[in-house]
Amino acid sequence: MGTAEQVGQYKRLQPFVEIMDSTLRDGEQTSGVSFLPHEKLIIARMLLGDLNVDRIEVASAKVSEGEKEAVSMICRYAAKVDMLSRVEVLGFIDGGQSIDWIDSCGCKTVNLLAKGSLRHCQEQLKKTPEEHIEDIIEAVKYARQKQMTVNLYLEDWSNGMKESPFYVYQVMDALCDIGIRRFMLPDTLGIMNPLQCIEYFRKMMKRYPDTHFDFHAHNDYDLAVSNSLAAALSGAKGLHVTVNGLGERCGNAPLSSVQVILKDQFNAKTNIREDKLNDISRLVESYSGIAVAPNQPIIGDNVFTQVAGVHADGDKKNGLYQNALVPERFGRRREYDLGKNSGKANIAKNLEELGLELTPEQTKKVTQRITELGDKKERVTKDDLPFIVSDVLKHDAPEDKVKLVSYVVSTAYGLKPGANIKVEINGQAYEASATGDGQYDAFVKSLRYIYKKYLNRTFPILENYAVTIPPGGRTDALVQTVITWNDNGKILRTRGLDADQTEAAIKATFKMLNIFENEQKEVF
Numbered sequence: 128m129g130t131a132e133q134v135g136q137y138k139r140l141q142p143f144v145e146i147m148d149s150t151l152r153d154g155e156q157t158s159g160v161s162f163l164p165h166e167k168l169i170i171a172r173m174l175l176g177d178l179n180v181d182r183i184e185v186a187s188a189k190v191s192e193g194e195k196e197a198v199s200m201i202c203r204y205a206a207k208v209d210m211l212s213r214v215e216v217l218g219f220i221d222g223g224q225s226i227d228w229i230d231s232c233g234c235k236t237v238n239l240l241a242k243g244s245l246r247h248c249q250e251q252l253k254k255t256p257e258e259h260i261e262d263i264i265e266a267v268k269y270a271r272q273k274q275m276t277v278n279l280y281l282e283d284w285s286n287g288m289k290e291s292p293f294y295v296y297q298v299m300d301a302l303c304d305i306g307i308r309r310f311m312l313p314d315t316l317g318i319m320n321p322l323q324c325i326e327y328f329r330k331m332m333k334r335y336p337d338t339h340f341d342f343h344a345h346n347d348y349d350l351a352v353s354n355s356l357a358a359a360l361s362g363a364k365g366l367h368v369t370v371n372g373l374g375e376r377c378g379n380a381p382l383s384s385v386q387v388i389l390k391d392q393f394n395a396k397t398n399i400r401e402d403k404l405n406d407i408s409r410l411v412e413s414y415s416g417i418a419v420a421p422n423q424p425i426i427g428d429n430v431f432t433q434v435a436g437v438h439a440d441g442d443k444k445n446g447l448y449q450n451a452l453v454p455e456r457f458g459r460r461r462e463y464d465l466g467k468n469s470g471k472a473n474i475a476k477n478l479e480e481l482g483l484e485l486t487p488e489q490t491k492k493v494t495q496r497i498t499e500l501g502d503k504k505e506r507v508t509k510d511d512l513p514f515i516v517s518d519v520l521k522h523d524a525p526e527d528k529v530k531l532v533s534y535v536v537s538t539a540y541g542l543k544p545g546a547n548i549k550v551e552i553n554g555q556a557y558e559a560s561a562t563g564d565g566q567y568d569a570f571v572k573s574l575r576y577i578y579k580k581y582l583n584r585t586f587p588i589l590e591n592y593a594v595t596i597p598p599g600g601r602t603d604a605l606v607q608t609v610i611t612w613n614d615n616g617k618i619l620r621t622r623g624l625d626a627d628q629t630e631a632a633i634k635a636t637f638k639m640l641n642i643f644e645n646e647q648k649e650v651f
Contacts, residue, residue, distance in 0.1 A: 141394050141395065141396055142359075142395055142396070143364075143395070143396045143397070144359050144363070144364065144365065144366060144389055144395045144396070144397055145181045145182065145341070145364060145365035145366070145397075146180050146181050146182075146365070146366060146368060146382070146385070146386070146397050146398070146399060147180070147181060147182040147183070147184060147215070147341060147365055147366070147367045147368070148174050148180045148182070148183050148184070148367075148368055148369065148370065148382060149183075149184040149343075149367050149368070149369055149374075149379065150170065150174070150183075150369040150370045150373055150382075150411060151167050151170060151171060151183060151184065151185040151186060151197075152184040152185060152186055152187055152216075152217055153184070153343075153367075153369060153373075153374050153375070153379055154369035154370065154371075154373030154374055154378075154379065154411075154415075155373075156374060156375040157373045157374060157375065157378065157415065157417060158375075159416065159417075160373065160415045160416070160417060162197070162414055162415070163193075163197075163414075164193055164196045164197035164200055165200075166414045167185065167186075167197040167200070167201060168197065168200045168201055168204060169410070169414075170370075170407075170410060170411060170414065171183055171185060171201045171204070171205075171214075172204060173403070173406070173407050173410060174370075174407065175205065175208075175210050175213060175214075176208070177400065177403045177406065177407070178399060178400055178403045178404070178407050179398045179399060179400050179403075180213075180382075180398070180399065181213065181365075181397075181398055182213045182214075182215055182236075182365075183213060183214055183215065184215045184216070184217060184238060184367075185197070185198055185201050185214060185215070185216060185234075186198045186216050186217070187216070187217040188216055188217060188218045188219065188224075188225035188226075188228045188229050188237075189219075189224065189225060189228050195228070195231075195232055198216060198229075198232040198233075198234060199232045199233055201214055202214055202232055202233035202234050203233060206233065211233075211234075211235055212235065212236065212276070214234055214235075214236065215234070215236040215237070215238050215278065216229045216232070216234050216236070216237060216238065217237075217238045217240060217280075218237040218238065218239050218240065218266075218270075219239070219240050220239065220240070220241060220259075220262045220263055220266050223266065223269045225237070225239075226266065226269055226270045226273065226275065229275070230273050230275065235274070235275050235276060236275065236276040236277075236278065237270050237275050237276070237277055237278070238278045238279070238280060238311065239263065239266055239267070239270070239277060239278070239279050239280065240280045240282055241259070241263050241279055241280060241281055241282065241298070242259060242281070242282055242283065242298075243280075243281030243282050243283050243284035243286075243287040243295060243298070243312070243313070243315075244282075244283040244284070244286045244287035244290065244291055244294065244295075245287065245290070245291035245294035246283070246286065246290065246291070247282060247283045247286075247287075248294065256294055256297055256298065259298075260297070260298060260301045260302070263279070263298075263302060264301070264302070264305060267279075267302075267305055267306060267307060268305075271306055276308050277306065277307050277308060278307065278308050278309040278310075278311055278341075279302065279307045279309070279310055279311065280311045280313060280343070281295065281298065281310065281311070281312055281313070282313060282315055283313070283315045283316070284312040284313055284314070284315070284327075285312075285313070285314040285315065285316070285318055285319045285323070285324075285327065286315070286316065286318065288327040288330070289318075289323070289327075292330070296334065299331075299334070299335060299338075303335055303338055308339065309339045309340070309341050309364075309365065310335075310338055310339065310340050310341070311340075311341040311342075311343055311365075311367070312328075312331070312340055312341065312342055312343065312358075312363075313342075313343035313344075313345070313367075314342075314343065314344050314345055314351075314354060315343075315345065316345065316347065317344070317345035317346055317347030317348055317350070317351065317376070317377065318347070318348070319350070319354050320348070320350055320353075320354070321350065321353045321354055321356070321357035322357075324342075324354045324357040324358050324361070325357050325360065325361045328340070328342075328357070328358055328361035328362055328363060329361055329362075331362075332361065332362040339364050339365070340358075340362065340363050340364060340365070341363060341364070341365035341366065341367060342354070342355060342358035342359075342363040342365070342366055342367065343367040343379075344358075344366075344367070344379060344380040345374065345375070345376070345377065345378070345379060346372060346374070346376075346377040346378045346379060346380065347376060347377045349377070351372070351378070351379060351380035351381075352380050352381065352384045352385055352388060354380075355368075355380045355385050356385070356388050356389065356392065356393065359389060359393065359395060360393060366380065366385055366389075367379065367380070368380045368381065368382040368385050368386075369381070369382065370382050370383075370407050370408060370411040371408055371411055371412060371415070371417065371419055371423075371426065372384075372423075373411070373415060373417065381423070381424075381426075382399075382404070382407075383404045383408065383424070383425035383426050383457075384424050384425060386399045386401065386404065387401070387424075387425060387452060391451050391452075401456055401457055402456065402457060402458040403458065404425060404426060404457050404458075405425075405426055405457050405458050405459055406458065408426040424452075425452065425457060426457075430452075431454040431459055489516075493515060493516055496515055497515065515605070515624065527637075527641050528552065528553050528641055528644045528645065529550065529551070529552050529553075529637060529640040529641050529644050530550065530551045530637075531548070531549075531550055531633065531637055532549040532550060532551050532556060533548070533549045534546065534547065534548040534549070534570065534633070535547045535548075536566040536567075536569060536570055536629060537566075538566060543562040543563065543564070543569075544562065544563055544564070544565055544566045544568070544569045545560065545561070545562045545563075545569050546560060546561055546562075546563070546566065546569035546570040546572070546573045547559075547560040547573070548560070548570060548573045548574065548577075550574070550577060552577075552582070552644070553644070557577045557581050558577075559573040559574070559576045559577045559580075560573055561573040561576055566629050567629050567632045567633070570629070570632075570633060570636075571589065571636065574586075574636070574640075586612075586614075586639070586640060586643050587612035587613055587614035587617075587619060587639065587643065588612065588613045588614075589610060589611075589612060590611045590612065590613045590618075591609075591610070591611035592608070592609075592610050592611075592632070593608070593609045593610075593611075594606060594607070594608050594628055594631075595607050595609070605624055605625065605626060606624070606625060606626065606627070606628045606631050607622060607623070607624050607631065608622065608623045608624075608628065608631035608632045608634075608635050609621075609622045609635065610622075610623075610632065610635045610636065610639065612639050614643070619639060619642065621635045621636070621638040621639040621642070622635055622638070623635030623636070623638065
């Protein structure tokens with residue numbers, strides 16, 4: 128049967144695929160990751176209860192007393208909610224010690240680790256295949272005497288199929304009828320590609336058609352998801368995953384990606400509640416300290432954010448830039464980011480969500496302002512938009528009588544900051560320069576010089592200067608400067624908004640100057 132025909136059959140049959148999450152065991156082998164017992168319990172509860180994963184592998188036997196405490200806590204919880212059969216622990220072929228440890232924690236399912244390649248058997252264990260098989264059989268018998276369910280890992284199975292398939296078949300022939308519930312086939316070193324995965328699984332399925340096989344992928348070649356789907360397509364009844372793709376070296380197959388490809392590309396059924404995928408991702412991200420990449424499919428911060436204006440325009444026209452991965456499916460929502468590529472469509476979409484109505488000319492000015500911020504490599508969000516709208520419309524008000532034509536501020540080591548400015552007041556241009564204690568101080572002194580020399584006037588005294596981040600805004604996008612002025616006892620506060628602190632202060636100053644100029648006109 129060809130691959131295309133297999134895909135078609137998959138879509139017709141709509142098979143069920145078990146999902147086993149190994150975040151608390153294999154995922155914890157990520158460099159620098161160690162979950163506390165109560166963190167393991169909280170993650171386990173969310174995996175089993177909210178997300179509805181079929182099974183969870185929560186630890187390796189005999190690691191530590193802290194690990195034993197964590198496994199016991201999880202098993203007590205699982206027993207109370209009738210989910211104990213869904214909790215599993217990795218055990219070893221060690222004369223029954225692992226099985227005793229797992230049993231003492233209250234767990235009833237052991238995932239025994241055996242060797243799936245001749246090289247591992249001979250060079251690591253220093254045993255013949257026959258000796259190793261006998262040890263496995265004794266361990267399985269011992270676990271079953273304790274009324275435990277036994278699953279079996281064939282470690283390094285992918286290399287076993289590549290280099291010593293006769294050994295894999297020898298082990299399987301000896302073990303397939305002794306009461307092992309699942310045979311779990313790992314690509315331990317992440318060396319397979321999907322075509323090899325299909326080939327190897329076909330051989331296993333042909334030789335052992337009634338056996339339950341799981342596939343356990345590693346991501347060394349960035350093929351863990353592809354290989355997992357190839358295994359499912361070829362007859363694997365279970366797939367192993369971790370939240371956020373945690374795992375040793377390059378990690379394991381990410382739960383979220385495996386889930387959506389199973390459903391969307393192969394029409395397979397799982398028990399996963401997709402609207403909880405983002406929640407479990409954030410929880411594990413927090414506890415592990417390993418950040419999710421912003422562009423990680425399904426769970427990344429940016430994957431449901433449109434930046435290009437043409438995409439926002441297309442979304443308005445019958446969802447032209449959307450696929451089956453709609454954010455609402457995962458408990459999220461689509462956002463329209465604001466930057467130099469946004470265009471009017473993105474701006475309009477965000478304004479609509481905020482309930483703000485602008486004229487075409489006003490929208491154009493806001494778009495120009497956001498483009499300016501984008502050129503400075505600043506990220507603007509919807510939360511920043513109301514402040515930008517307010518600032519732009521006030522700053523560009525037609526009644527402005529005092530306008531900043533150009534300016535240069537400078538700072539040099541060993542020299543006082545300086546400013547050179549050119550302003551227009553009631554249609555007349557003036558220039559001046561000054562030094563000060565800071566760039567903004569030099570700028571204000573230049574202004575005061577112009578007002579005193581050319582207009583024979585002063586303007587209000589600066590009483591307070593406060594710099595903040597706009598509420599709900601992003602620190603890397605906007606700075607808000609609020610300046611309090613005293614004009615002969617009359618208190619006036621003006622606000623400026625910009626990515627640059629000095630520019631924000633200058634904007635606040637010119638707002639004050641225009642108020643001051645209008646009052647002067649009214650007097651005369």
